[in-house]
Amino acid sequence: MRITVFLGAMLLAMQALAIDTGRAFEDPEQQARYEHLIKDLRCLVCQNQSIADSNASLASDLRREVREMMVAGQTDEQIREFMTARYGDFVLYRPPVSPRTWLLWAAPVLLLLGGLGIAAMVVMRRMRAARANPAALDEEPDPQ
Amino acid sequence: MKLPWRFLLPAFAFAGLVVFFIIGLQKDPGRIESPLIGKPAPAFALESLGDAAWKVGSADFAGRPWLLNVWATWCGGCREEHETLMAIAAENRLPMMGLNWRDDRALALRWLTQLGNPYVSVAFDPDGGTAIDWGVYGAPETFLIGADGNVLHKHIGPLTMQAWQQDFVPLLPAQGGEG
Numbered sequence: 001m002r003i004t005v006f007l008g009a010m011l012l013a014m015q016a017l018a019i020d021t022g023r024a025f026e027d028p029e030q031q032a033r034y035e036h037l038i039k040d041l042r043c044l045v046c047q048n049q050s051i052a053d054s055n056a057s058l059a060s061d062l063r064r065e066v067r068e069m070m071v072a073g074q075t076d077e078q079i080r081e082f083m084t085a086r087y088g089d090f091v092l093y094r095p096p097v098s099p100r101t102w103l104l105w106a107a108p109v110l111l112l113l114g115g116l117g118i119a120a121m122v123v124m125r126r127m128r129a130a131r132a133n134p135a136a137l138d139e140e141p142d143p144q
Numbered sequence: 145m146k147l148p149w150r151f152l153l154p155a156f157a158f159a160g161l162v163v164f165f166i167i168g169l170q171k172d173p174g175r176i177e178s179p180l181i182g183k184p185a186p187a188f189a190l191e192s193l194g195d196a197a198w199k200v201g202s203a204d205f206a207g208r209p210w211l212l213n214v215w216a217t218w219c220g221g222c223r224e225e226h227e228t229l230m231a232i233a234a235e236n237r238l239p240m241m242g243l244n245w246r247d248d249r250a251l252a253l254r255w256l257t258q259l260g261n262p263y264v265s266v267a268f269d270p271d272g273g274t275a276i277d278w279g280v281y282g283a284p285e286t287f288l289i290g291a292d293g294n295v296l297h298k299h300i301g302p303l304t305m306q307a308w309q310q311d312f313v314p315l316l317p318a319q320g321g322e323g
Contacts, residue, residue, distance in 0.1 A: 044176060044281035057246055058281055061272040086279035088179040 024067050037066055037076060040093045041083055050093065178279050178298040185212075185289045186277040193244050193252055193266035200241065200267040205289075209296075209316060211240040212287040213263070213303075214275060216247040217255045219283040225302035226259050232308060233262035237316060242266035245275045245283055288312055 025031040035052065041062065043054035051059040051066075062083075069079050080092065089095045097105050180186070189201035204210075213229060215222040233240055242263035244252045249268060256266070269275055278287065288297040296315045299307055 047173060058272070061246075061276060064271075065273075065276055085179060086276060087281065088177060088279075090176050 030070065033076070034066065034070060037079060038063055041066070042091050042093055044087055044091065175300050176281070178295070180279055180295045181298065182294055184293050185287070185295050186274070188267065188274040188277065190267040190269055190274060193242070193249065193268040200265045204241070204265065205239050206293060208291050209238045210289050211238060212243055212278070212289065213240055214243045214245050214278070214280050214283050214285040216245045216283050217251045218247065221302040222284045225284055225304070228303045228305055228308065229262040230260050231305065239264040243274065244268050245280065246270060246272050288315060291317070
């Protein structure tokens with residue numbers, strides 16, 4: 001029990017370290033936009049964290065940059081362009097569809113279609129077998 | 145007994161995965177290609193490390209190739225590459241500018257006094273704004289900028305003599321011309 005409390009407290013403390021103290025914006029709408037933006041930008045030092053989660057100094061510099069650009073009235077699109085011009089698509093957690101990434105984006109659909117195709121083949125083969133000889137369904141289907 | 149071809153499919157799929165993983169594991173995910181290569185070097189004008197009244201900028205060496213080395217006293221890799229930088233500076237082929245990144249002025253100046261100064265000039269970037277413009281994500285990083293003002297190459301991590309000879313020197317104009 002005591003150890004659980006201790007570990008819980010440790011986890012909370014880590015959270016507190018990682019994120020900027022205080023809110024970036026007074027306006028809740030702006031704050032939401034800001035949080036959304038920094039969640040989708042990768043911290044390049046610690047690669048598997050967004051700049052929202054990371055306490056690396058680069059991440060805090062990039063958060064400051066996002067805040068300043070928002071204050072200057074830049075759109076989300078402009079902010080993302082600013083980041084990719086400097087760090088490449090890798091900085092985005094949602095890379096744009098491009099010749100290099102189409103396979104990544106298409107993979108789920110391709111896998112689903114492939115699976116459906118295999119399923120359809122199996123079903124059709126078994127239907128044909130059932131029509132020819134209903135008793136065959138009780139056994140393992142013939143491999144050839 | 146002859147196996148039907150489809151029993152071999154999993155074996156082929158597995159072999160494909162193995163090849164995929166071998167290639168993937170040999171890539172260093174810490175090295176992210178810079179989108180700046182072939183593009184104009186980001187402009188900046190910062191205080192000189194040694195003299196706050198003096199401005200150091202990207203236009204200082206316009207018209208000839210130069211190096212920009214991003215360093216800081218808190219950076220272990222920078223200490224590691226320092227001798228290489230000194231050797232490159234001694235070759236006297238092209239000017240090297242330092243970009244002192246998120247550092248303490250006094251500590252940085254002491255570093256240069258103690259270890260030697262390979263830089264023609266050092267720009268002081270305590271809040272990291274210029275480093276972001278250059279897409280810097282971890283020191284040390286070294287950029288080669290061509291005479292046309294475009295970024296030709298970026299080296300991530302401590303520079304070695306081998307990397308210098310292999311990746312930088314071939315991009316430089318033939319030696320002996322203007323010197």
